[in-house]
Amino acid sequence: MQQLITTVLTGLTLGAVYAAFALALVLIWRATRIVNFAQAPMAMITTYIALVLIDAGMSYWVGFAAALVSGLVLGALVERFVIRHLTGKSEINAVILTLGLFIVIHALAALIFGARYRSFPAPFGLRGFQVGDTTIALTGFGVFTILSVVGVMVLLVLLFRGTDVGLRMRASAFNQEMARLLGVRVGRMLTLGWALAAVVGSLSGLLIAGGGLVHPSYMDGVVVYGFVAAVLGGLDSPPGAVAGGVILGLSLSLVSGYVGSELVPLASLVILMAVLLVRPGGLFAQVRERRV
Amino acid sequence: MLTVDDLTASYGPVTALDGVSFEAPRGEITAVLGANGAGKTTLLRTVSGLIRPTRGTARLGEHDLTSVPTERMAELGLAHVPEGRGVITELTVEENLRLGALGRGRRGPADLDRAYALFPILAERRGRSAHVLSGGERQMLVIARALLAAPSVLLLDEPSLGLAPRIVAQIFDLLRSLVESDGLTVLLVEQNARSALSIADRGVVLNLGRVVVRDTAAALAGDDALRHAYLGF
Numbered sequence: 001m002q003q004l005i006t007t008v009l010t011g012l013t014l015g016a017v018y019a020a021f022a023l024a025l026v027l028i029w030r031a032t033r034i035v036n037f038a039q040a041p042m043a044m045i046t047t048y049i050a051l052v053l054i055d056a057g058m059s060y061w062v063g064f065a066a067a068l069v070s071g072l073v074l075g076a077l078v079e080r081f082v083i084r085h086l087t088g089k090s091e092i093n094a095v096i097l098t099l100g101l102f103i104v105i106h107a108l109a110a111l112i113f114g115a116r117y118r119s120f121p122a123p124f125g126l127r128g129f130q131v132g133d134t135t136i137a138l139t140g141f142g143v144f145t146i147l148s149v150v151g152v153m154v155l156l157v158l159l160f161r162g163t164d165v166g167l168r169m170r171a172s173a174f175n176q177e178m179a180r181l182l183g184v185r186v187g188r189m190l191t192l193g194w195a196l197a198a199v200v201g202s203l204s205g206l207l208i209a210g211g212g213l214v215h216p217s218y219m220d221g222v223v224v225y226g227f228v229a230a231v232l233g234g235l236d237s238p239p240g241a242v243a244g245g246v247i248l249g250l251s252l253s254l255v256s257g258y259v260g261s262e263l264v265p266l267a268s269l270v271i272l273m274a275v276l277l278v279r280p281g282g283l284f285a286q287v288r289e290r291r292v
Numbered sequence: 293m294l295t296v297d298d299l300t301a302s303y304g305p306v307t308a309l310d311g312v313s314f315e316a317p318r319g320e321i322t323a324v325l326g327a328n329g330a331g332k333t334t335l336l337r338t339v340s341g342l343i344r345p346t347r348g349t350a351r352l353g354e355h356d357l358t359s360v361p362t363e364r365m366a367e368l369g370l371a372h373v374p375e376g377r378g379v380i381t382e383l384t385v386e387e388n389l390r391l392g393a394l395g396r397g398r399r400g401p402a403d404l405d406r407a408y409a410l411f412p413i414l415a416e417r418r419g420r421s422a423h424v425l426s427g428g429e430r431q432m433l434v435i436a437r438a439l440l441a442a443p444s445v446l447l448l449d450e451p452s453l454g455l456a457p458r459i460v461a462q463i464f465d466l467l468r469s470l471v472e473s474d475g476l477t478v479l480l481v482e483q484n485a486r487s488a489l490s491i492a493d494r495g496v497v498l499n500l501g502r503v504v505v506r507d508t509a510a511a512l513a514g515d516d517a518l519r520h521a522y523l524g525f
Contacts, residue, residue, distance in 0.1 A: 183366030
């Protein structure tokens with residue numbers, strides 16, 4: 001019983017991180033139909049910006065805010081100056097381009113910050129809470145992780161459902177031509193979409209780094225899990241991404257706890273294959289008419 | 293008034309519009325008629341900036357629309373209802389309407405209510421996904437949405453396509469009354485020349501991208517040779 005609780009709590013925390021990463025992928029997919037392979041190094045480099053500030057003696061929260069803001073700026077710049085040139089080109093161009101960005105940002109980080117492990121602080125405790133006389137697998141930082149991802153989800157829903165900007169962003173994502181005809185500045189909305197996605201990506205970077213080690217490649221493993229989580233929820237659906245992240249986190253944690261941790265990467269790929277075979281639109285796919 | 297002068301546009305080597313000139317006067321419905329492939333849709337898409345012409349101008353007031361980005365057309369008072377796919381099906385009915393109202397002068401809930409009064413069926417479906425609407429309801433939605441942007445010029449591409457005659461008549465009656473009460477200028481592209489000429493003030497007949505004839509609707513409808521050759525009735 002205690003092992004089950006431990007596994008579930010670990011899975012939830014892990015799932016929240018995957019959810020944040022998947023959310024970043026989904027936001028970009030929805031807006032521009034591109035899988036942003038460069039999401040991981042973009043998050044990595046903003047985490048390094050936080051680390052530099054924290055190492056210089058500033059508080060964790062200054063670094064945290066700086067990472068999110070630099071994510072916002074980086075996302076906007078990447079869309080405006082790199083992705084924008086892809087308009088009307090083949091999809092494979094986007095894949096190659098984001099993979100290229102992946103390598104470039106990686107190399108830059110290694111050059112600037114050094115390709116070695118550095119420890120990253122956490123703002124809350126990393127010891128499990130005490131319940132009675134047992135320690136459970138939920139830490140202060142874990143609670144912060146879960147709450148911040150839920151918070152981001154709520155903010156995004158409010159933005160998309162409740163504001164005019166959100167409405168414009170959705171219209172641009174779903175039907176660019178009609179949005180233009182209705183006076184929506186589609187280009188700006190796409191830049192904003194990439195910027196927001198990069199902020200969420202940066203958040204996932206900070207959450208993974210917290211209390212652990214950062215290295216130019218520390219986010220790379222998350223790409224696979226984030227991608228599986230996004231596909232699991234349906235690439236089009238932000239709530240799906242969050243649910244996908246949590247389901248994936250729980251499943252992988254159960255595999256790790258009861259079968260063996262060496263099987264975790266394999267399990268994630270099995271889940272990916274199963275989803276693609278059984279429900280290629282994702283667990284939360286709605287039946288939509290095909291656009292011809 | 294919308295003035296089109298020598299407008300020429302091509303898809304690669306294929307010339308789709310070839311020196312098209314005509315005027316669509318304020319407070320009138322101008323029908324653009326012709327067979328499939330005559331260039332009717334290309335004409336509308338060139339006027340609203342979705343296609344850039346290789347030559348010629350389309351003037352609205354002091355603006356030459358051929359150098360205005362498509363996203364600024366709504367501000368200038370031009371609304372374009374494209375054929376068939378104008379409804380954003382992933383949004384709700386109300387969100388589609390709100391999107392139209394975001395354009396000029398940020399219209400409020402009162403304007404939405406006016407749109408609902410015009411099309412009560414949309415009010416019933418306001419919270420539902422636009423995806424569930426029937427063809428006629430979708431056509432009402434795109435027209436209501438276009439009107440919410442308070443346009444001075446309305447470009448309509450095949451509003452009758454696939455609709456029951458009763459609904460077509462209803463939509464055309466509404467157009468007629470808007471033109472007469474608000475001085476709206478309408479450029480109406482129609483395959484169904486007979487019904488278009490029944491509400492239009494004047495018509496332009498296109499064939500293979502060129503203007504064959506421009507005249508009043510009554511004169512066009514009365515010209516038997518023209519009707520048989522180009523209008524198919």
